[in-house]
Amino acid sequence: MSQEYGADQIQILEGLEAVRKRPGMYIGSTSSRGLHHLVYEIVDNSVDEALAGICDKIVVFINPDNSITVEDNGRGIPVGINHKSGLPGVEVVFTILHAGGKFGGGGYKVSGGLHGVGASVVNALSTWLTVNVYQGGKIYEEKFAVGKTISPLTVIGECDKDKHGTKVTFLPDPEIFKETQEFDFSVLRQRLREMAFLTKNLKIELKDLREGKEREEVYHYEGGIKEFVAYLNKSTTPLYNDIIYCEGTRNNVYVEVAMQHNDSYNESSYSFVNNINTPEGGTQLTGFRNAITKTFNDYARKNKMLKDSDENLSGEDIREGLTSIVSIKIEDPQFEGQTKQKLGNTEARNAVESLMSEQLTYYLEQNPDVAKIICEKSIQSQRAREAARKARDLTRRKSALDGFSLPGKLADCSDKDPKKCEIFIVEGDSAGGSAKTARSRATQAILPLRGKILNVEKARLDRVYGNEEIKAMITAFGTGIHDDFDISKLRYDKIIIMTDADVDGAHIATLMLTFIYRFMPELIKQGHVYLAQPPLYKLEKNKKVWYAYSDEELSNILNEVGRDQNNKIQRYKGLGEMDAEQLWDTTMDPEKRVLLRVAMDDENDADVNLTFMTLMGDKVEPRRDFILENAKYVKNLDI
Numbered sequence: 001m002s003q004e005y006g007a008d009q010i011q012i013l014e015g016l017e018a019v020r021k022r023p024g025m026y027i028g029s030t031s032s033r034g035l036h037h038l039v040y041e042i043v044d045n046s047v048d049e050a051l052a053g054i055c056d057k058i059v060v061f062i063n064p065d066n067s068i069t070v071e072d073n074g075r076g077i078p079v080g081i082n083h084k085s086g087l088p089g090v091e092v093v094f095t096i097l098h099a100g101g102k103f104g105g106g107g108y109k110v111s112g113g114l115h116g117v118g119a120s121v122v123n124a125l126s127t128w129l130t131v132n133v134y135q136g137g138k139i140y141e142e143k144f145a146v147g148k149t150i151s152p153l154t155v156i157g158e159c160d161k162d163k164h165g166t167k168v169t170f171l172p173d174p175e176i177f178k179e180t181q182e183f184d185f186s187v188l189r190q191r192l193r194e195m196a197f198l199t200k201n202l203k204i205e206l207k208d209l210r211e212g213k214e215r216e217e218v219y220h221y222e223g224g225i226k227e228f229v230a231y232l233n234k235s236t237t238p239l240y241n242d243i244i245y246c247e248g249t250r251n252n253v254y255v256e257v258a259m260q261h262n263d264s265y266n267e268s269s270y271s272f273v274n275n276i277n278t279p280e281g282g283t284q285l286t287g288f289r290n291a292i293t294k295t296f297n298d299y300a301r302k303n304k305m306l307k308d309s310d311e312n313l314s315g316e317d318i319r320e321g322l323t324s325i326v327s328i329k330i331e332d333p334q335f336e337g338q339t340k341q342k343l344g345n346t347e348a349r350n351a352v353e354s355l356m357s358e359q360l361t362y363y364l365e366q367n368p369d370v371a372k373i374i375c376e377k378s379i380q381s382q383r384a385r386e387a388a389r390k391a392r393d394l395t396r397r398k399s400a401l402d403g404f405s406l407p408g409k410l411a412d413c414s415d416k417d418p419k420k421c422e423i424f425i426v427e428g429d430s431a432g433g434s435a436k437t438a439r440s441r442a443t444q445a446i447l448p449l450r451g452k453i454l455n456v457e458k459a460r461l462d463r464v465y466g467n468e469e470i471k472a473m474i475t476a477f478g479t480g481i482h483d484d485f486d487i488s489k490l491r492y493d494k495i496i497i498m499t500d501a502d503v504d505g506a507h508i509a510t511l512m513l514t515f516i517y518r519f520m521p522e523l524i525k526q527g528h529v530y531l532a533q534p535p536l537y538k539l540e541k542n543k544k545v546w547y548a549y550s551d552e553e554l555s556n557i558l559n560e561v562g563r564d565q566n567n568k569i570q571r572y573k574g575l576g577e578m579d580a581e582q583l584w585d586t587t588m589d590p591e592k593r594v595l596l597r598v599a600m601d602d603e604n605d606a607d608v609n610l611t612f613m614t615l616m617g618d619k620v621e622p623r624r625d626f627i628l629e630n631a632k633y634v635k636n637l638d639i
Contacts (some may be wrong), residue, residue: 016124016147041118049074067171129170197228236262250351259324282343287352388461407472422494430576437580481519498532
């Protein structure tokens with residue numbers, strides 16, 4: 001039956017009601033990610049003051065009640081009356097969407113908060129919000145609740161005449177953020193550290209005041225993005241000591257680039273516009289890549305490192321092992337879409353390409369040793385890429401001749417609808433045998449692998465294509481990798497990594513995740529990759545059976561059933577110790593099992609990249625430090 005649709009069904013949402021009605025449209029989601037996004041919106045406003053040359057310190061507090069305070073020493077939000085609205089400037093900023101000083105009024109030359117919805121959205125999604133402004137020796141205060149003014153702007157005291165700035169304190173509304181209202185220090189640290197790298201001489205402090213979680217960190221980098229590159233390369237070995245740095249202004253676009261090659265085989269390039277991360281790049285990244293490709297080819301030919309008959313080095317060859325930051329400041333950035341994922345300004349490409357070509361050419365002429373190292377690595381990459389192409393073409397021809405043959409070891413499912421299907425990646429024939437017997441043949445495929453797969457963090461593309469276990473996964477998934485990747489060809493909705501619950505199992509799972517992250521990252525970003533959670537213990541008593549997935553859970557079960565000699569406790573050392581029925585009941589049955597979905601987004605890509613480099617790279621010290629720092633979060637590894 002069709003529903004009535006007439007003029008009376010059209011709703012008019014007043015003020016910030018639209019934000020509360022559809023919060024995901026403004027902050028992406030109401031999950032933990034959206035919760036933390038509230039902090040970024042307020043901090044971005046303070047950073048804009050730093051970009052204007054006024055603010056040099058921002059302090060973020062996680063308060064004992066889990067509210068957030070952001071305080072800066074910028075100019076302070078205007079407290080005078082806005083003639084268009086008749087309201088104080090502070091109230092306009094916090095209660096009216098698309099209101100602010102970033103729409104051509106001369107308040108900001110460049111700005112990150114370009115949509116003007118930040119402060120008002122945070123206000124709308126908070127149980128309460130209080131703003132204090134320090135100007136002209138006075139302290140102003142205004143209070144809000146769920147986006148509405150409850151206490152008008154008032155002078156509540158005096159301060160030093162030289163003191164200026166804004167302090168915003170807010171408590172997220174649990175009616176909106178039902179999943180969690182708990183702020184994560186490490187999540188905030190990542191974003192705030194990034195903002196400090198991108199803004200020379202800006203000091204950002206993060207202080208956790210919650211009981212039992214007290215800690216504080218300071219982020220302050222006089223070297224700016226040069227220190228950012230050094231930080232990202234800390235788990236690798238740089239090929240040369242310099243961090244190549246280019247800076248300047250072209251056609252009113254301020255360009256800043258820092259880059260350095262390391263001994264890995266992966267490119268780690270990040271681009272920012274007015275301090276906003278643009279994970280899909282855009283014109284500024286195109287200009288950067290055009291410049292380095294042309295400049296290095298010109299240098300290699302001029303210095304006879306490439307013969308006349310040799311092909312040009314590709315951009316991919318030159319960027320192998322490159323860590324780079326491209327940061328521009330532009331007055332009127334044009335992003336593709338509300339999410340600001342990609343820049344569209346043509347003048348940005350021209351500015352970056354022109355400045356990079358000029359300054360990089362000069363640098364290479366002045367530093368021939370560095371130029372030689374980069375060119376030689378690029379030439380080696382070119383040879384490996386050609387070998388990988390031949391291996392890939394051979395695989396394609398074989399697949400065509402065989403009628404698209406799947407790996408012989410794959411026990412495929414019978415249902416051909418990918419949305420209903422899932423594949424378990426298991427290690428070893430023993431676990432593979434149990435899984436094949438236990439599975440639901442209609443929808444569950446099993447791919448057993450032999451031993452630990454290749455560590456792709458330390459391997460070029462030709463070795464990846466030559467590895468039988470990795471080729472089996474590539475073929476089974478169906479998507480291809482790198483430039484050939486096509487997620488529409490994915491054969492299974494869920495890719496489930498099922499390894500033993502011990503140190504070796506964790507290592508194997510990490511190797512598999514490294515491969516997927518490096519060659520098929522969209523599988524993770526779109527939520528197709530999972531970790532199975534097999535039990536650690538089986539408890540049998542009086543013909544009844546319980547399974548425990550942690551030491552804590554086992555202890556709780558024992559407290560309930562009693563601790564006596566009738567208890568039979570089995571500690572599973574591996575999946576192969578379970579019979580098919582146990583494996584199905586505990587780990588594979590969609591009705592009973594627990595799966596952990598592997599998640600990442602564009603906001604934390606730099607930290608995820610660094611984590612894989614740390615865990616799977618050659619350097620021992622960063623890996624040891626990482627393990628010691630994170631050991632408190634690890635449970636039940638049988639070490």
